[in-house]
Amino acid sequence: DQQVKQNSPSLSVQEGRISILNCDYTNSMFDYFLWYKKYPAEGPTFLISISSIKDKNEDGRFTVFLNKSAKHLSLHIVPSQPGDSAVYFCAAGSNDYKLSFGAGTTVTVRA
């Protein structure tokens, strides 16, 4: 059973605009959430995380929002840059240490 879902397999955005990536989860035991970015032929690179006790975390151009009641989180990238073109994975974890991942969203930033 897939506990983390990214329902949009792809997203195309113009350079300079906002990219919004969405993620839904089902397991209420998850207590921290992460976004990873992945380029082809590379491993996932950590981008930003958020604890379940917070509803927002910001790091430069990247902001993650968490809505626990809806079991939903989102990643905002503002402004989007060509180097942001990659696959973005949402992941969630609990005290059993293992991460559950979504299937990924491919972001393409158009010049």
Add this chain to the structure above:
Amino acid sequence: EAGVTQFPSHSVIEKGQTVTLRCDPISGHDNLYWYRRVMGKEIKFLLHFVKESKQDESGMPNNRFLAERTGGTYSTLKVQPAELEDSGVYFCASSFQRHTDTQYFGPGTRLTVL
């Protein structure tokens, strides 16, 4: 500081053969994980070491897969004998101590079983 490294980057073997993947975690990280991504789908957990001990191997597909972490440093993942469905990208990750410490991933080993 060196990141997580994996060897080899690619491996192509025939069905029935044996392959051993290696992972060197970030120095000082007690936790080491193996994950797998098959056919561009989600990344799935395989197992978790704390130092040299297997903490959780609930994601291992079957007994053809054997993971070790001798001395609590590097880890190996052996597939014997390999089957076609074992093809995919195998990622290793490591983290410091707490379950909320970030897991840092290696570049992965792409395994193709023909």
